[in-house]
Amino acid sequence: MTEASPMAGRDALEKPVKGLDVARIREDFPILAREVYGKPLVYLDNAATSQKPRQVIEALVRYYEHYNANIHRAIHCLGEEATAAYEEARAKVARFINAPSPECIVFTRNTTEAINLVTYTWGRANVGPDSEVLLTHLEHHSNIIPWQRLTAEKGASLRYIGLTEQQTLDLDGLENLMDARTRILGVTHVSNALGTINPVQKLAAEAHRNGAIVLVDGAQSVPHMPVDVQAMDCDFFAFSGHKMLGPTGVGVLYARPELLEEMEPFLGGGEMIKRVTLEDATWNDVPWKFEAGTPNIADVIGLGAAIDYLNDLGMENVRVHEMEITEYALRRIRQMEEVIIYGPPDSADRGGVISFNYPDLHPHDVGTVLDRHGVAIRAGHHCNQPLMRCLGVSGTARASFYVYNTLEEVDVLVDALGQARAFFSNDTN
Amino acid sequence: MTPTKEEEYSQQEAQLDDLYREVILDHYRNPRYRGSLPAPTVSREGYNPLCGDEVTLDVTAKDGVVVEVAFRGSGCSISQSSASMMTEAIMGKTVQQVESLFKGFTAMMQGSEDIDLESLGDLEALAGVRKFPVRVKCATLAWHTLQEALQALEEGKG
Numbered sequence: 001m002t003e004a005s006p007m008a009g010r011d012a013l014e015k016p017v018k019g020l021d022v023a024r025i026r027e028d029f030p031i032l033a034r035e036v037y038g039k040p041l042v043y044l045d046n047a048a049t050s051q052k053p054r055q056v057i058e059a060l061v062r063y064y065e066h067y068n069a070n071i072h073r074a075i076h077c078l079g080e081e082a083t084a085a086y087e088e089a090r091a092k093v094a095r096f097i098n099a100p101s102p103e104c105i106v107f108t109r110n111t112t113e114a115i116n117l118v119t120y121t122w123g124r125a126n127v128g129p130d131s132e133v134l135l136t137h138l139e140h141h142s143n144i145i146p147w148q149r150l151t152a153e154k155g156a157s158l159r160y161i162g163l164t165e166q167q168t169l170d171l172d173g174l175e176n177l178m179d180a181r182t183r184i185l186g187v188t189h190v191s192n193a194l195g196t197i198n199p200v201q202k203l204a205a206e207a208h209r210n211g212a213i214v215l216v217d218g219a220q221s222v223p224h225m226p227v228d229v230q231a232m233d234c235d236f237f238a239f240s241g242h243k244m245l246g247p248t249g250v251g252v253l254y255a256r257p258e259l260l261e262e263m264e265p266f267l268g269g270g271e272m273i274k275r276v277t278l279e280d281a282t283w284n285d286v287p288w289k290f291e292a293g294t295p296n297i298a299d300v301i302g303l304g305a306a307i308d309y310l311n312d313l314g315m316e317n318v319r320v321h322e323m324e325i326t327e328y329a330l331r332r333i334r335q336m337e338e339v340i341i342y343g344p345p346d347s348a349d350r351g352g353v354i355s356f357n358y359p360d361l362h363p364h365d366v367g368t369v370l371d372r373h374g375v376a377i378r379a380g381h382h383c384n385q386p387l388m389r390c391l392g393v394s395g396t397a398r399a400s401f402y403v404y405n406t407l408e409e410v411d412v413l414v415d416a417l418g419q420a421r422a423f424f425s426n427d428t429n
Numbered sequence: 430m431t432p433t434k435e436e437e438y439s440q441q442e443a444q445l446d447d448l449y450r451e452v453i454l455d456h457y458r459n460p461r462y463r464g465s466l467p468a469p470t471v472s473r474e475g476y477n478p479l480c481g482d483e484v485t486l487d488v489t490a491k492d493g494v495v496v497e498v499a500f501r502g503s504g505c506s507i508s509q510s511s512a513s514m515m516t517e518a519i520m521g522k523t524v525q526q527v528e529s530l531f532k533g534f535t536a537m538m539q540g541s542e543d544i545d546l547e548s549l550g551d552l553e554a555l556a557g558v559r560k561f562p563v564r565v566k567c568a569t570l571a572w573h574t575l576q577e578a579l580q581a582l583e584e585g586k587g
Contacts, residue, residue: 037444362505364480365449368561372445381481394481394503423445424454424506 019317019324026404028053028309039374042409047192047220047353047400048378049242052306056245059305063298070294072271086297089304090287096307097237098228099254106253106260106287107300111219112142114238114253115186117290118215119146121263122236123184129155131183134212136161136169137390138191138198141383143217147186163390167194167343174202178210185214189221193382193398194343195326195353197221204233213259219243223402224322224351226315229254246306247299253290260286267292318403322352325401329354329410336417342396352401355382361424363397369420375413447557448564449506456510461517464499471581475574477566482508486574490582493524500571507564511555512571518552519575528579531572538569
């Protein structure tokens with residue numbers, strides 16, 4: 001470590017981060033007060049899952065202590081209150097991503113289940129032997145495997161948009177990427193592995209010009225920046241609650257209302273029916289047609305509380321804060337000559353995610369040393385093995401930021417990285 | 430008494446030193462028997478999906494003795510040094526001796542008290558990995574690959 005780095009840290013602390021009152025925010029997150037191996041926790045694994053503010057935890061407790069009941073069917077006060085809170089959360093989700101109505105919002109377990117819902121229902125009805133499904137090299141396994149299974153079952157072809165040297169999507173000759181055979185484009189809004197922000201609006205326009213529809217994986221965008229599904233003009237949009245301050249176990253599928261109307265149900269059972277005989281049944285209205293069985297009531301309500309929290313902060317402010325942290329971290333890590341940084345160079349082109357490697361150190365070794373300094377990062381293939389192969393690495397170390405992270409924590413990360421380097425070098429002697 | 434900064438720092442170092450013992454780092458930097466055999470009796474590949482660690486192991490056995498061994502692969506220091514240490518440990522040993530090393534090593538990694546650590550020689554250095562549960566699979570990858578190779582040897586399959 002050079003002597004300059006602690007100074008840089010102090011300078012950074014004196015300059016309040018634009019957009020958010022991070023000191024106040026941190027008080028809302030009980031877990032941030034804990035220590036790891038005697039060091040303050042520096043949680044930089046937010047792309048995997050976020051921590052939860054007290055407001056979300058209290059919403060869960062309030063539900064279980066005051067109005068726990070099954071929804072939609074109960075003829076009693078608790079059931080009415082629970083139903084109202086559950087449906088209010090749906091309305092909050094709809095407003096949060098500017099969906100035209102709450103009926104466009106289906107609750108699932110997570111992003112993965114939302115995408116599987118699309119491949120099992122829309123996919124099985126609309127993809128045939130002559131069809132093509134187009135994905136990109138930046139997709140998470142959750143937006144690859146369901147399509148591999150669907151295209152294998154249907155004998156359809158599966159193609160991928162590749163990457164430029166800057167690790168952005170290679171959209172040269174965009175007008176030739178799709179044709180009449182292309183039924184759907186599946187694209188991630190923000191890459192979980194590299195942070196690359198994709199031009200989803202442009203891609204959606206091109207897909208529609210070819211008569212294809214678009215599924216956007218928003219798991220890494222909705223928590224971190226303003227999202228407007230109507231402006232984006234996507235047909236499906238999937239994301240998870242647990243990456244946006246909400247509880248685990250709740251995901252969201254947004255779909256254009258007319259698509260939901262024409263799609264067959266995913267799972268069958270209670271809640272998703274209108275009238276049942278011994279031989280057959282008619283389906284409930286959308287979106288309930290896609291929510292078979294008792295849903296995850298408490299965690300849906302918790303997601304609603306997370307959205308309230310994010311709305312109070314303002315998603316523009318969240319984005320500004322993360323860009324500032326990312327820019328600072330990129331600058332600090334770039335000063336460490338040996339470290340290779342992946343993804344677009346400009347923080348305006350990436351979310352709050354930085355993937356990096358020491359050329360001669362495995363990311364798990366780096367991650368283990370960082371962990372002992374209280375710094376939690378992700379190390380590995382980030383559920384994107386094809387992309388890692390494309391980069392020629394078995395994995396990367398990844399730091400990802402959120403509303404409660406500070407510039408000072410970036411300094412701790414950089415310091416710990418220096419310690420990792422020193423640890424493995426000292427032993428060479 | 431709260432520890433001073435220096436004491437805290439040395440505690441972290443001490444724990445890390447348990448994981449990355451000098452002999453382990455030495456094998457990582459200077460792997461033994463790295464490469465491939467032109468005509469091995471058996472060759473097996475091992476893969477750890479969590480870390481992406483890969484190890485390919487070639488073994489040539491004659492009259493029940495390991496006469497040639499080689500490994501190649503990529504992954505973290507623990508997975509690669511463990512593979513290197515294993516090749517050194519099994520070279521020239523009878524298949525029976527190798528099997529007993531395998532049992533001793535896996536028992537050590539499972540935290541068994543009832544093992545003779547001395548019989549494991551340098552391999553004992555990997556005992557520190559037990560304090561880092563997510564890394565145990567890195568240390569055992571080469572050994573599970575070896576187990577598959579041994580099975581193939583016994584069944585007479587190349």
